[in-house]
Amino acid sequence: MKTHDLTALLEAMFHRSKEMILFVDQKGEIIHLNAQAEKTLDLSDYDRDQFVNICGHCLGMADGDDPDCTNCFLMSREKMTFQVYLRTRSGEKAAYIANFQQIDPKNHISVFTLNPLSELMKQQEFEHQKLLTQRIIQAQEDERKRISRDLHDGVTQELLNVLLEMRLYKYSTDRTELDRKIKDSEETLSHLLDYVRNISVELRPASLDDLGIEAALRTHFKWMQRQYGILVDFRTNLNKKRYRAEVETVVYRVIQEAVFNAVKYSGIDEIMVNLQESASHSGMQLYLEIKDEGAGFLMEDGPRGSGLGLFGMHERINSVDGVLNINSEPGVGTKVEGYIPVEERVL
Amino acid sequence: MNRTVKDELQELKEKYGFDIGALTEMNNARGTFKWKYVLGSDSQRWKRMELRKGSGLTGVVLKTGKSLVVQDVLKIYSQEELFRLPILYFEKIRGFIAMPIWNNEEAVAGLVVFGDKQPRTISEEEYAAIKVDVEARLRPEFLKEVMLYENT
Numbered sequence: 450m451k452t453h454d455l456t457a458l459l460e461a462m463f464h465r466s467k468e469m470i471l472f473v474d475q476k477g478e479i480i481h482l483n484a485q486a487e488k489t490l491d492l493s494d495y496d497r498d499q500f501v502n503i504c505g506h507c508l509g510m511a512d513g514d515d516p517d518c519t520n521c522f523l524m525s526r527e528k529m530t531f532q533v534y535l536r537t538r539s540g541e542k543a544a545y546i547a548n549f550q551q552i553d554p555k556n557h558i559s560v561f562t563l564n565p566l567s568e569l570m571k572q573q574e575f576e577h578q579k580l581l582t583q584r585i586i587q588a589q590e591d592e593r594k595r596i597s598r599d600l601h602d603g604v605t606q607e608l609l610n611v612l613l614e615m616r617l618y619k620y621s622t623d624r625t626e627l628d629r630k631i632k633d634s635e636e637t638l639s640h641l642l643d644y645v646r647n648i649s650v651e652l653r654p655a656s657l658d659d660l661g662i663e664a665a666l667r668t669h670f671k672w673m674q675r676q677y678g679i680l681v682d683f684r685t686n687l688n689k690k691r692y693r694a695e696v697e698t699v700v701y702r703v704i705q706e707a708v709f710n711a712v713k714y715s716g717i718d719e720i721m722v723n724l725q726e727s728a729s730h731s732g733m734q735l736y737l738e739i740k741d742e743g744a745g746f747l748m749e750d751g752p753r754g755s756g757l758g759l760f761g762m763h764e765r766i767n768s769v770d771g772v773l774n775i776n777s778e779p780g781v782g783t784k785v786e787g788y789i790p791v792e793e794r795v796l
Numbered sequence: 797m798n799r800t801v802k803d804e805l806q807e808l809k810e811k812y813g814f815d816i817g818a819l820t821e822m823n824n825a826r827g828t829f830k831w832k833y834v835l836g837s838d839s840q841r842w843k844r845m846e847l848r849k850g851s852g853l854t855g856v857v858l859k860t861g862k863s864l865v866v867q868d869v870l871k872i873y874s875q876e877e878l879f880r881l882p883i884l885y886f887e888k889i890r891g892f893i894a895m896p897i898w899n900n901e902e903a904v905a906g907l908v909v910f911g912d913k914q915p916r917t918i919s920e921e922e923y924a925a926i927k928v929d930v931e932a933r934l935r936p937e938f939l940k941e942v943m944l945y946e947n948t
Binding site: 591595599603606607640641644674675676677678679680713716718754 | 849875879
């Protein structure tokens with residue numbers, strides 16, 4: 450067992466390993482790097498005789514989002530495992546699973562090892578993306594089909610009716626009868642106007658752009674009551690305040706989706722929605738809460754629908770640097786909470 | 797004892813063994829109207845729902861003036877489509893018959909729905925029998941209540 454010298458073995462491991470191994474000091478300067486690292490990293494811009502810095506290669510840590518340097522691993526004394534992006538020799542940005550550990554506290558030397566994100570994970574991600582894309586496309590098609598049907602069955606048919614009615618006007622010799630026919634057409638047209646307005650509001654309410662989140666939500670909740678008989682207890686301190694258009698859209702759509710989910714799955718007549726602006730440690734934030742005391746579900750269970758709704762809510766909230774929490778318990782109910790950092794927009 | 801439209805609805809629902817018996821108000825010129833009774837429902841939602849002449853289940857029956865018979869909604873509607881037909885979605889109706897009720901001026905005045913929470917085969921004979929009963933028993937009471945309502 451002990452016939453081999455540990456130093457020789459370690460050296461062999463360092464030079465031959467297929468993972469990148471680098472020794473760096475606390476400023477990130479590279480003291481040693483192994484052959485694999487040398488082969489992979491882009492060293493073209495550096496003078497090979499000088500110490501080069503790891504920051505010249507590193508594009509930042511990433512936790513599913515865009516890479517950034519706010520919590521740089523160089524500051525850490527504990528062992529860390531994380532995902533990081535590096536610039537490679539071929540000039541591309543590549544993801545690695547990294548380990549970082551201080552091995553010489555006196556001289557502040559750490560070992561930094563890097564493995565490419567495994568092919569398996571890439572493949573999984575790819576498959577997942579593909580499935581997701583398929584579902585999104587399907588949902589888009591379904592939505593188009595619905596709108597198309599609404600337009601065809603509702604609008605086109607009714608317009609055709611009015612057109613036929615109007616063509617018959619000229620054969621009417623009796624003035625009273627003509628008046629009645631005109632009144633009928635008028636009625637049909639006014640229904641039609643309502644109908645088109647409904648379609649348009651459902652697609653995107655103009656009040657969201659013109660009047661803001663509060664007004665748009667109040668209109669939407671009134672519509673929910675008429676359409677589904679659901680009561681929404683809406684509380685807010687927004688008081689006509691306006692925010693960036695992206696934020697307003699996200700808040701509106703996330704609340705809309707959460708309320709729809711409650712209507713579909715909770716089996717309950719009343720839903721509570723709370724939307725508050727408050728101070729947070731880093732400025733102002735919007736807090737949104739959608740709560741029902743209905744059926745609830747097991748968090749670990751798969752989605753009842755396509756799963757795109759929840760995915761969409763998370764994606765939307767992420768896009769404005771917010772966070773979303775969902776809690777549910779069978780027999781108790783469901784609570785969706787979100788926080789979004791905001792600045793008030795002065796109009 | 798005076799028979800009401802509700803009694804008739806209840807009796808027809810039982811006679812043909814349906815879980816749900818639903819009847820609309822008189823469809824007036826204002827464009828929207830509501831459910832008057834949804835017998836067999838255990839929620840209050842239907843009381844607040846507004847029905848439109850041009851859309852949903854009521855829209856189809858009112859516009860065409862024809863009955864709609866569906867053995868199993870899950871075979872023809874997706875969940876999303878079903879959600880747009882709230883009375884079917886919330887009352888968990890799988891098989892149903894929806895029938896227009898005509899007034900004396902030959903216009904559709906209302907709509908009656910008998911639904912089951914299971915898929916249900918409704919034969920030609922059964923359909924014909926229900927139609928006769930709706931015409932002979934439900935329709936006169938429905939129109940009577942409408943007249944009473946309009947005179948008060």
